[in-house]
Amino acid sequence: MVDISEKREIPRLARAAGEIMLSRGTIEKIKTGTVEKGNVLATARVAAVLAVKKTPEIIPMCHQIPITAIDVDFEIGEEIISAVVEVRTVGKTGVEMEALTGVSAALLTIWDMVKSAEKDESGNYPNTSIQNIRVLEKLKG
Template sequence: MNPEFSHILEDRAKMVDISHKEDSVRIARAVGSIRLKSSTIRKIREGTVEKGNVLLTARIAAILAVKNTYHLIPMCHPIPVDDVDVEFEIGDERISTSVTVKSVGKTGVEMEALVGVSIALLTIWDMVKSSEKDEEGGYPCTSIDGIQIEFKVKENAEHKA
């Protein structure tokens, strides 16, 4: 190990202890979008993408990603996922998505919502990449952006029945 960087690799990584926290209703919504060629958007609308139903597959991928966030991000706690809502808005050259996650527990659901949006958008890209490639095999028109938390809520669990 390079001694110059040894301070970076010190054993300081640990999960935050949340055992003392009370359960609360936790809700977070993340949003993001993918820019695609208008011809690709047309194929998605018409249901003619070779790999199948793009938005249905992206919705299932987002839900699966939300439920498995703690496997992907080392310091995330495994949480009970009580509800996941995935929505899409199709524009002329962009698909926007939102993922709303709800849980009753001791920690927030922001990372789960962000992972859900990210995986939904990556799934869309994967399903349409053959339509998005240029002659050199690149993706000059395709980009994912704007991934962020739109809102988060923490409410006392006793007030929700």
């Protein structure tokens, strides 16, 4: 782990995003609230928040830092759901890993909640993919 003891505590922000590709039928079920497992986006939002808080337990070299705010937003398209997670802190190191972990957990939760609708006859997921997980913005100071 990198020694950050000499760094100053300053406000920091990171925004990360990613997408999940789904069939149009699954997107419609999410929009109408008819997914068997429940409210997909509400559950994915909670998963993102929990993942942000647990990042140092998942990513071995991440420091435990005080998280001061987490925002999770979704945008639904015809065959895609985009997730954006923004994380803020006042600390000695950035929060981009926390934002990336939050996005990843949100998208994985969506997949888990709709996997029965996405499976083909063989039990595979030919139209489902998670993609473009990336840091959109990182600010400090």
